[in-house]
Amino acid sequence: MIAETFSYDVAHMLAGGMLLVSFMLLYQDRMYGLLNTFALHAFVLSLSVAWEAYVNQSPHLYITAAIALVLKAIVIPTALHRIVQRLGIHRTVETTVGIGATMLVGIGLVALSMALMLPVTDAVDPLARQDLAFSLSILLLGLLMMVTRRNAVGQVVGLMSIENGLILAAAGANGMPLVVEISVAFSVLIAFMVIGIFLFRIRERFDTVDVHVLDSFRGERK
Amino acid sequence: MISELFIQAVQMLAVLLLAPLLTGLVRRVKARLLRRRGPSILQPYRDLVRLAHKEVVLADNASWLFRAAPYLIFATTWVAASLVPTFATGLIFSWAADLIVIVALLGSARFFLALAGLDVGTSFGGLGSSREVMIASLAEPALIMVVFTVAMIAGSTQLSTVSAFMLSPEVGLRVSLGLALVALIIVAIAENSRIPVDNPSTHLELTMVHEAMILEYSGRHLAVLETASSLNLLLYVSLISSIFFPWGLADANAAPLALFTGFVFYVVKLLVSACLLAVFETSIAKMRVFRVPQFIGTALMMALLAALLMFVTRSL
Numbered sequence A: 001m002i003a004e005t006f007s008y009d010v011a012h013m014l015a016g017g018m019l020l021v022s023f024m025l026l027y028q029d030r031m032y033g034l035l036n037t038f039a040l041h042a043f044v045l046s047l048s049v050a051w052e053a054y055v056n057q058s059p060h061l062y063i064t065a066a067i068a069l070v071l072k073a074i075v076i077p078t079a080l081h082r083i084v085q086r087l088g089i090h091r092t093v094e095t096t097v098g099i100g101a102t103m104l105v106g107i108g109l110v111a112l113s114m115a116l117m118l119p120v121t122d123a124v125d126p127l128a129r130q131d132l133a134f135s136l137s138i139l140l141l142g143l144l145m146m147v148t149r150r151n152a153v154g155q156v157v158g159l160m161s162i163e164n165g166l167i168l169a170a171a172g173a174n175g176m177p178l179v180v181e182i183s184v185a186f187s188v189l190i191a192f193m194v195i196g197i198f199l200f201r202i203r204e205r206f207d208t209v210d211v212h213v214l215d216s217f218r219g220e221r222k
Numbered sequence B: 001m002i003s004e005l006f007i008q009a010v011q012m013l014a015v016l017l018l019a020p021l022l023t024g025l026v027r028r029v030k031a032r033l034l035r036r037r038g039p040s041i042l043q044p045y046r047d048l049v050r051l052a053h054k055e056v057v058l059a060d061n062a063s064w065l066f067r068a069a070p071y072l073i074f075a076t077t078w079v080a081a082s083l084v085p086t087f088a089t090g091l092i093f094s095w096a097a098d099l100i101v102i103v104a105l106l107g108s109a110r111f112f113l114a115l116a117g118l119d120v121g122t123s124f125g126g127l128g129s130s131r132e133v134m135i136a137s138l139a140e141p142a143l144i145m146v147v148f149t150v151a152m153i154a155g156s157t158q159l160s161t162v163s164a165f166m167l168s169p170e171v172g173l174r175v176s177l178g179l180a181l182v183a184l185i186i187v188a189i190a191e192n193s194r195i196p197v198d199n200p201s202t203h204l205e206l207t208m209v210h211e212a213m214i215l216e217y218s219g220r221h222l223a224v225l226e227t228a229s230s231l232n233l234l235l236y237v238s239l240i241s242s243i244f245f246p247w248g249l250a251d252a253n254a255a256p257l258a259l260f261t262g263f264v265f266y267v268v269k270l271l272v273s274a275c276l277l278a279v280f281e282t283s284i285a286k287m288r289v290f291r292v293p294q295f296i297g298t299a300l301m302m303a304l305l306a307a308l309l310m311f312v313t314r315s316l
Helices: A002-027 A031-056 A060-087 A099-120 A126-148 A152-172 A178-206 A211-221 B002-033 B043-053 B064-083 B099-119 B123-154 B159-167 B175-191 B219-244 B256-282 B289-312
Strands: none
Touching: A002 A031, A002 A099, A002 A126, A002 A152, A002 B175, A002 B289, A031 A060, A031 A126, A031 A152, A060 A152, A060 A178, A099 A126, A099 B289, A126 A152, A126 B289, A152 A178, B002 B043, B002 B064, B002 B219, B002 B256, B043 B219, B064 B099, B064 B219, B099 B123, B099 B159, B099 B219, B123 B159, B123 B175, B123 B289, B159 B219, B175 B219, B175 B289, B219 B256
């Protein structure tokens, strides 16, 4: 009994930590801070999934955790760092609504998702139940972030935090071997979207996707 | 009965006597961290004695409120401080009031302080009062939410019960408690006008909050107010340690030796928190006044989140 409550407590702490990091993402208004926080988000996700794998003895979830760790906590933040550096946009992120209002809306969304999820999932085992509730709130917070950020990098980070929330839900729904494939597919999709949005942004600004234009632009800024 | 009253009296005297010492210690550690020698730890006592002997200078238009406010503020803070378990739980007064009463007492102390700042009608006083109320309007809801979270976990708003629950193994790992702790620390920093919000060591600066309100006070009034603000700091330290770090708290009915050990633990906690506070204050810069709402808003957000997360735990 003690072991069971302990494992539940750790899972609760990790998932709650992820939710907290989602709020930190909303709060961040510096570009590098945003990317580092996103890496932290993915890191907590991988810890959470790994704990799930350990508790439920489902080894395939370890793969999901590893993918989350390598791809989303290391590769994508590094790539985004580089892109931000090359674009020379490491100043503050513009937000359309003030941070205080965003936070309040975020709290409201968390309350909404709990009010929605808890009655629906009454019969499910408590671990899956809390994972579903948390993942819905992380998802909604990611959407909120995409709505409030005008900057493309902010929107990409919002999108990827949504995806982290989805993986948390998938890991919570135990006995789902498809989870691995889904997460890989999503990661590829996300990487594709990252590139896509950036190409769009660059083309919108310079009428071309030529990188030389970017170089001369950076020279001008200095 | 007599011994219970005696222990309560010991606690009330102890908080009163230790409060200036805590302030002095924080100042001393801060000075050492800046590689200055700093005044002696006992300096706040000397200041208080000096102020108590000085003549009171009152503005011509000062009302009775201006003269009564220091004593009201001191009384409410002292009562609140005597309700928080310091070295022992279950003291005789603690059954008369719970955490919500403590919050209310602190709130009324702040109310009188803001009124006193406005009373004489100087521009600094009004400025300080308006800022203090702005800070309080965010810090107080955050404090209440922390109280609710703790009460939901421990099943009681009674501080002695809360401390006993936090010592039992039932607590486990809870993310809500961590959030509540951070929120309470931010509130404590804001309410004691420590560095990122206000600078306690400056005088006559445009960004001051607490000092601006008490600028017109002198003599024994100022001494009483200074004691009250030291007591406030001690109160928050005791509150945080009794909720989140209740190790070593003795029971009021325990043997004298256990009470003494509890007291030693309490003094150690005070020392540690004074050092931590000093390190925190020297490592951070003061914020612009208009960024303060964001800082305290974080506390409010965390406390709200902590209360919300309680609904997905196993107990509820």
